[in-house]
Amino acid sequence: LTNEKLEVVGQKPLLHACPSDSILQKGECQDATFGSSHDIISDVAFRSNISQFQQTLEESRKKASQVKDFPWTFWPECFSNENTTDPYCVFTDQSFASGRGIFIITTKDLAYDMLEHDAWRRPETLSRVNKYDSPPFVTHEFPGKGRGLVANKTLHRGDQIFASTPILITDSGAYDLSEAERLALLYRGVDTLPPASQKVFWELLGHFNDDPVDDRINTNNFDVSIDEEAQAAVFPEIAMLNHDCRPNAAYAFDERTMTHYVHAVRDIMPGEEITITYIDNEMERARRVKKLKRNWGFDCSCSTCTAHPSLVSESDTRLGEIAALSTILDDWTIDSEATPEAAELLISLYEQERLHANLATAYKHAAEAYSSFGKKWEAMRYARLSAEMSMLDKGFGDSDVKEMREMSLRPELSWSWKKRVGMGGKSCGCGHGH
Numbered sequence: 280l281t282n283e284k285l286e287v288v289g290q291k292p293l294l295h296a297c298p299s300d301s302i303l304q305k306g307e308c309q310d311a312t313f314g315s316s317h318d319i320i321s322d323v324a325f326r327s328n329i330s331q332f333q334q335t336l337e338e339s340r341k342k343a344s345q346v347k348d349f350p351w352t353f354w355p356e357c358f359s360n361e362n363t364t365d366p367y368c369v370f371t372d373q374s375f376a377s378g379r380g381i382f383i384i385t386t387k388d389l390a391y392d393m394l395e396h397d398a399w400r401r402p403e404t405l406s407r408v409n410k411y412d413s414p415p416f417v418t419h420e421f422p423g424k425g426r427g428l429v430a431n432k433t434l435h436r437g438d439q440i441f442a443s444t445p446i447l448i449t450d451s452g453a454y455d456l457s458e459a460e461r462l463a464l465l466y467r468g469v470d471t472l473p474p475a476s477q478k479v480f481w482e483l484l485g486h487f488n489d490d491p492v493d494d495r496i497n498t499n500n501f502d503v504s505i506d507e508e509a510q511a512a513v514f515p516e517i518a519m520l521n522h523d524c525r526p527n528a529a530y531a532f533d534e535r536t537m538t539h540y541v542h543a544v545r546d547i548m549p550g551e552e553i554t555i556t557y558i559d560n561e562m563e564r565a566r567r568v569k570k571l572k573r574n575w576g577f578d579c580s581c582s583t584c585t586a587h588p589s590l591v592s593e594s595d596t597r598l599g600e601i602a603a604l605s606t607i608l609d610d611w612t613i614d615s616e617a618t619p620e621a622a623e624l625l626i627s628l629y630e631q632e633r634l635h636a637n638l639a640t641a642y643k644h645a646a647e648a649y650s651s652f653g654k655k656w657e658a659m660r661y662a663r664l665s666a667e668m669s670m671l672d673k674g675f676g677d678s679d680v681k682e683m684r685e686m687s688l689r690p691e692l693s694w695s696w697k698k699r700v701g702m703g704g705k706s707c708g709c710g711h712g713h
C-alpha cells in the first residue's frame with residue numbers, strides 16, 4: 280500500500296494555489312484579504328491555469344483554524360473555468376462521523392447546504408453507524424470476482440447489514456473542470472482524509488487501469504441524491520459487495536444522516552455471499568451482460584446470465600411480462616385493463632424471477648389495484664408489504680413509504696380508493712357496490 284501510495288503521489292498532477300493570503304489573477308498571485316468564513320470560498324482565487332503547488336496542507340490547515348467557526352479542516356482548494364458557473368472546491372471535514380472524516384468536491388453553496396443536514400447538525404444521529412467491530416460477514420476471495428462478503432450468521436429479511444457514511448462525495452459538475460484540475464481536487468481530498476480513511480480508500484479495487492484515484496472512485500461509487508443534486512459517494516466497506524442480478528441485499532441512502540444502509544431482502548444463510556445489484560436488474564440478459572462488461576469490466580456469471588438458453592429465454596419473457604403488466608397497472612384511464620388479478624400476476628412474476636427488492640413496486644401496484652376496486656383489507660395488506668420493502672430498497676424517507684403507510688391505515692382516504700369501480704365494465708368483479 281505504502282509503495283502504491285508513493286507511486287500515486289508521484290503521478291499527481293501538480294496544481295497550485297497561491298499562498299494563503301493571496302489570490303491568482305491573470306496568472307499572478309496578488310494580495311487578498313478575505314471576509315467572513317462563509318464568503319471566503321467565493322472570494323478565493325479560482326485559478327484557471329495550472330502551476331506549482333505552493334500551499335502546503337499544513338499551511339492550509341493553519342489558515343482554516345484561524346478563521347472563527349470555520350467548518351472545514353483545511354482551506355478549500357478551488358478551480359473554475361469558462362465552462363463552470365461556480366467554482367468547484369474540495370471541502371474536508373476530518374471530524375465528520377466521529378473522526379472517520381469526509382471530503383466533498385462541489386460548489387460552495389451545495390457544500391454549505393450539506394452542513395445543514397442532521398449528519399452535521401445533530402451528530403448523535405450517527406451514534407450507531409460505521410460500526411465494524413463484529414460484522415455479520417467475513418471477507419472472502421472469490422475466483423474471478425476478487426473479494427466479496429460472506430454471511431457468518433443467519434440474516435433474516437429486513438436485517439441491517441451496513442449503516443455507513445461516505446468518506447468522499449463528488450459532484451458530476453466537476454467534470455466541467457479540466458482533467459488535471461479535477462484530479463488535483465480528488466488527490467487533495469484523499470490527502471486530507473484522516474489516515475485510517477485514506478488507508479481504506481487505497482485498499483479499494485480499481486479496474487480501469489487509468490488514474491489510480493479516479494479508477495477507485497469509478498469502480499466503487501454509488502449514485503446518491505443530496506439536496507436534489509446527483510452526487511457520487513464512496514462507502515469503502517459497502518464497496519466490497521459484489522454484483523448479482525438476483526441479489527439478496529438492497530441499499531438505500533438516507534441523505535438526512537448521510538448514511539447508506541444495506542439490508543437483507545430475503546433470508547440469507549451463513550456461508551452465502553451477500554450481494555447487491557449494480558444495474559437495473561429488470562433489463563433482459565443481453566443488456567445486463569453488456570452493461571456490466573462496459574461499466575465494471577466483468578463477464579456476468581450470475582445464475583440467470585449463465586443458465587441454459589431455454590431458461591434464459593423464459594426469464595427474459597417474464598421480464599417482458601413484468602414491464603407490460605406494470606404499464607397496464609399504471610393506466611388510470613377509462614380504458615384501463617388493470618385489475619387486482621393483474622397485480623397478483625405481477626407479484627408472482629417478480630417472485631419467480633427472485634427479484635425480491637423489486638417487489639416493493641409490485642406490492643404498491645397491488646395495494647392501489649385493490650384500493651381502486653374498493654377492497655379495503657387486501658389494499659391494507661399489500662400497502663404494508665410495500666412500505667416494508669420500500670424502506671429497504673428506496674429508503675426510509677422515500678415518498679412511496681409515506682404513501683403506503685398511509686394507505687395501510689386508511690385505504691378509503693387514498694387517491695386511488697374506488698377509482699376503478701364500475702369503470703368500463705372491466706373490473707375484477709370484486710369491487711362493485713362495496
Ligand SMILES: C[S@@+](CC[C@H](N)C(=O)[O-])C[C@H]1O[C@@H](n2cnc3c(N)ncnc32)[C@H](O)[C@@H]1O
Nearest residue numbers: 423424425426484499518519520521522575577
Ligand atoms: C465494487 S467492487 C466489488 C468488490 C471487489 N470484488 C473487490 O475485490 O474489491 C466492483 C468490482 O468487483 C468485481 N465484481 C463485482 N461483482 C462481480 C461479479 N458478479 N462477477 C465478477 N466480478 C465482479 C468487478 O471487478 C467489479 O469491477
